[in-house]
Amino acid sequence: MRIPLVDLRRQHRSIRKRIHSAIKRVLKSGCFVLGEEVARFEREWAAYCGVPHAVGTASGAAALHLAMLVLGIGPGDEVITVPFTFIATVSEITRTGARPIFVDIEPRSYTLDIARLAEKIEREYAFNERIGYLVNRATLRRLKAIVPVHLYGQMADMRPILELARRYNLRVVEDAAQAHGAEYRSEADSPPAKAGSMGDIGCFSFYPSKNLGAYGEAGAIVTRDSAWAARLRRLVNNGRGDGPWHLEEGFNYRLDALQAAILRAKLRYLDRWNERRRELAALYRQKLSDVEEIALPEEMPYARHVYHLFVIRVPNRDRIRQALNEQGIGAAVHYPVPVHVQPAYRHLGYAPGDFPVAEACARTVLSLPLYPELREKDIVRIARALREALRPARG
Ligand SMILES: Cc1ncc(COP(=O)(O)O)c(C=O)c1O
Structure with missing residues (x-):
């Protein structure tokens, strides 16, 4: 599935x-x-x-x-x-x-x-x-x-x-x-x-x-x-x-x-759906918190996060993404190329290296499936597939 x-x-x-x-x-x-x-x-x-x-x-x-x-x-x-x-x-x-x-x-x-x-x-x-x-x-x-x-x-x-x-x-x-x-x-x-x-x-x-x-x-x-x-x-x-x-x-x-x-x-469902997104994000967190290679999304002290996307950071991101995709899991990248290095903005004169944090994130971020209708067993499966995909990287 x-x-x-x-x-x-x-x-x-x-x-x-x-x-x-x-x-x-x-x-x-x-x-x-x-x-x-x-x-x-x-x-x-x-x-x-x-x-x-x-x-x-x-x-x-x-x-x-x-x-x-x-x-x-x-x-x-x-x-x-x-x-x-x-x-x-x-x-x-x-x-x-x-x-x-x-x-x-x-x-x-x-x-x-x-x-x-x-x-x-x-x-x-x-x-x-x-x-x-x-x-x-x-x-x-x-x-x-x-x-x-x-x-x-x-x-x-x-x-x-x-x-x-x-x-x-x-x-x-x-x-x-x-x-x-x-x-x-x-x-x-x-x-x-x-x-x-x-x-x-x-x-x-x-x-x-x-x-x-x-x-x-x-x-x-x-x-x-x-x-x-x-x-x-x-x-x-x-x-x-x-x-x-x-x-x-x-x-x-x-x-x-x-x-x-x-x-x-x-609109009448939005709060309920956001709450469900938060519950599912908490489940991801629980299933993945011991995986050292993964940086989980952080909720800042001032914020109530509504998890439009559940975005982790992993080394070898493209390989991990491909491994998940091969298992039928729709992992994706938002966004692989920061705007300052998009060809459309070449004329602005920015260069790679100008915004190192944005560039590092663009290389490592990975969005995992998250929507209110996602089932808990889906998250269990995604977490397992992610651990497996990371295994070769651990040596
Ligand atoms: C951060 C951000 N700004 C602006 C937009 C533009 O919205 P729209 O696609 O409705 O024009 C989007 C849409 O994806 C977005 O994610």
């Missing part, structure tokens, strides 16, 4: 009735774009994230693009993000004409390294009044925003990021594409803050395999700012205001009504 990396058919079987009735509702309404389903999903998603506004989008990439635009980011600006992410985090920065500035990740959480972030801003951008580097003041003006990525289902360490952003007058856009329902806990965050709710804007993807996945492409933006929300609502819909008036040029980035209805049907 194969154990795929993700099994959307099994999930569909478990919620088929609700999905069918959601789809029927849309078919009956004859309203396939925007309308009541989208408006309701936006309200429900905003409430889930604990923010006043959500705006549905056609994808996570569209959400990131619009976030940049609404914050006024454009040609000549610079935006800090990580090189260890899905390419859309970066391409939606460059799409505006801005330049991505990479800061390496921290190897336990796989998210933005706070110490390196502070060093980068202070050394390369901050205006040092004592010495009076006017040139640095000019470069600080170019730096507009930070885009932390909540990779694999765990949030970046948001409080220090927000503190740096406040000090240097930078915006923060959370790439929460992989972190639906993930939480951040601190004294200042009681109750814990949901992914997407802490920065100026939070961006989500509802790509089918995500913790909350549509049956096609979908995304959303969340924000506390009413004026931004109103503008985003316009921008997703070709800049259209009331009546016939297009107040500015926008995009066709609308969330479609079928996807909204499906997302509404699935």
Whole structure:
């Protein structure tokens, strides 16, 4: 029996009735774009994230693009993000004409390294009044925003990021594409803050395999700012205001009504599914904790991880992956090539060796199957296969 990396058919079987009735509702309404389903999903998603506004989008990439635009980011600006992410985090920065500035990740959480972030801003951008580097003041003006990525289902360490952003007058856009329902806990965050709710804007993807996945492409933006929300609502819909008036040029980035209805049907399961992911992650941990060669995912003290992916690090990763695949186990790699060395970004002038942690992770990370419908016996089998695959490496 194969154990795929993700099994959307099994999930569909478990919620088929609700999905069918959601789809029927849309078919009956004859309203396939925007309308009541989208408006309701936006309200429900905003409430889930604990923010006043959500705006549905056609994808996570569209959400990131619009976030940049609404914050006024454009040609000549610079935006800090990580090189260890899905390419859309970066391409939606460059799409505006801005330049991505990479800061390496921290190897336990796989998210933005706070110490390196502070060093980068202070050394390369901050205006040092004592010495009076006017040139640095000019470069600080170019730096507009930070885009932390909540990779694999765990949030970046948001409080220090927000503190740096406040000090240097930078915006923060959370790439929460992989972190639906993930939480951040601190004294200042009681109750814990949901992914997407802490920065100026939070961006989500509802790509089918995500913790909350549509049956096609979908995304959303969340924000506390009413004026931004109103503008985003316009921008997703070709800049259209009331009546016939297009107040500015926008995009066709609308969330479609079928996807909204499906997302509404699935949202009621999200917490339960995330809890199940955490239980299964704990079982993996129990089965693998004595295997020295494996680095298991760590839950940071501030975080509630929702395990969008269960990612370990192993030596001889490609050989281990192949051995698992040969046993019918869908192990995969997210991501084998960091963004700064992708051919698409050759012109940015980065080189191998520039971000050693991201590069080391890209060589060693391995995603194991993890989804709410996975059975405990599947994990037992995967753990056994992994031990066997590692055996030759032990000599
Ligand atoms: C971290 C991250 N950012 C952005 C995106 C883009 O989302 P979408 O595929 O919905 O455009 C994804 C999707 O996989 C992602 O994982």
